[in-house]
Amino acid sequence: MKRHVLLLCALVLLAAPASQAWAKVKIVSTLDDFSSIAASIGGGLVETEALAKGYQDPHFVDAKPSFILKLSRADLLIVAGLELEIGYLPPLIDQSRNAKIHPGNQGYLDVSSGCDILQRPTAQVTRAMGDVHPFGNPHYWLDPDNGRVIARSIAAKLTELDPGNRAAYEKGLADFETRLTTKDKEWKAKLAPYSGAKIVTFHNSWPNFAKHFNLDVAGQIEPKPGIPPTPSHTLEIINLITTDKIKAILVEPYFDMKTPKYIADKTGATLLTFYPSVGGTEAIKDYFALFDADIDALAKALGTSAS
């Protein structure tokens, strides 16, 4: 058995001529967030590319053959896991002809492991609840503490794949963590005046963000995960916003603004396009800029409507 594995490995190595010795580590991630973190750790030693764009619904990415090509050339595939990519990634991996990046192999990294994952169902789930994720909420990278865990996983994996540059990856990780600590203090300070503030979101993408920055997600515009807004539920949300004096409605960039706009008009709450991923706008160039953009916008919304 072991011999076969070795033989196979040898064949694979022959087929991909000595890519690891001097070339950059080619990283493909499903989300730009992980690419951004990998790039800050690996710097010039890595080449990163993401499949989904930051302004695209990460649940619904098309399994385009051009992605097969990208995966066929990758040394490392970084995924969010928790079934976020179940709609498109498995057939792409199968067709990639790249044994390295198959789940369980060295070039496959699920960065959810070790992260603080919220909303793991504790009772039986059925699809009557909407399209539920039985392994917990997959939007976990929106907590900087999880960002730190993700960075450590990526650094460890890069060291494993490219041990010759261990020192560089260690330094990259240390720099990333130092910067994250500083920025996190800054972000927390910006939102500190609004501790415990209630917000309404379109989709259930923000439990980790809310937990970290001490916000209270009071309701979602979607009646159930993935089910479009209904008139009766919209009315409930309007009542909720009015009675609880909620000041901000957060909508991911890939959702229709019609219902959120209507709710905002009726209640006077501020409507924010809230970006869940790097690359959501041109200004959101990396993981730090993502929180910068979101937190500045939220602080402004919570601040102005308070006066």
Added chain:
Amino acid sequence: MKRWLVLFIVLIGLQTLARAETSPPPDASPPAASPPAAGASAATAAPASAPAADDRVGALEKLLKEMQAQYEARIAALEREVAALKGAPAPGAPATEAAPATAAAPAPPPVTEVAQTPPAAPPLAAAPSQSSNYFNPSISAIGNFLGVAGSNHTEDLPAASLRESEVSLQAIVDPYMRADFFLSFGEEGVEVEEGFATFTSLPWGLLAKVGRMRTSFGKINTLHLHVLPWPDEPLTTVNLLGGEEGWIGTGLSVGKLIPMGDVYSELTMQLFDGEAGDLFSSPGSRDLSYNGHYRIFSDLTESTNLDFGLSYGAGPNGLTDTSDTRLEGIDTTFRWKPLRTATYRSMNIRGEYIRSRKGGELDGTVNASGWFLSAEYQLAKRWFAGARYEWAENADDPTLHDDGVAALLTFWPSEFSQLRGELRRRNYSNGETADELLMQLQFAIGAHGAHPF
């Protein structure tokens, strides 16, 4: 990290537990005070004079007992946690193995998310409660109900039928291959629509499949009934590919990736048994049929792409000992889907041309051809409108041809169900013009398959 820590604590706990069985347990479980502090105070309390050794042993004993009690308390707490977690699905179960495109439940509309449940404890390395189920394949079942109104004497579909129930079983076999089974329970009985192993770890950009599979002849022939953009098969399939089912072959398929820069290109060569439904029939049992498909895919812009394919197939038709049928096909699909509004607006235009050359007929080789052109436009998150034109000669007699037009409206209540209406007019070669309304309901349960592309 946390997992290892927990595991470590459990291991230490188990050791102390084993020891506890041989020594009497402490009378009361003390509060969770820190054992080193308690131990230190006990040690310093012991006089350092003559019977010091005895006292030290006593102090150590006391310290050990305290530690033991503490671990027991911790184990109890952990056990409660484990018990609570056992009710929930095991975290960390493999979420990654899943269906190829064909396994998909009805595809498009965006739906997804997380149950509104209270946050559970952090992940423990809990074993699944039913470990024998752990490696079971992903199972899903798709029902395809069709109701038909109007009159048609040429293709007489029943007024109501559960046209197909498809059960799929899919899993990774071992480090080298995966297996996919699609069993189709139709009105006439059960059939293995597909059942194949895919070798995913081959060198040189190869991907091999062995078993029974829908052949890569064109685009529509590769798709299962439930992922077609219509409730019925187009006339090209019915007239030129041996009937509604299309061409399903049993044998070997090898696909090779031939990238041209950022343009995807793939050559697939397939070798099958010489029997395939009404399409091929081999007089000698060792005759083979074969198929070749070349596909090119290119992203034109971020939101548009073009798919183009050429196919060539051949196999014995059984009319004479050496006669065969040759098939040629061109397929193309243009897709438009702006990424930001991807779940609300999109459009597909697709067309396919097929030519059949059937040898061994009385007047030599019979050439027949057909084509269709179809479009779907997404009106809203869950609504799609579509249209199709189809025209195809009869493979046995090209002087006869059928054609048809259809208008479609599809509603997806969720990603897992789909309601579709098709208004169809078909003009048959026998002179009949049939106007019908086809109403289709599809519903999928079980594992979440990948969306077809």
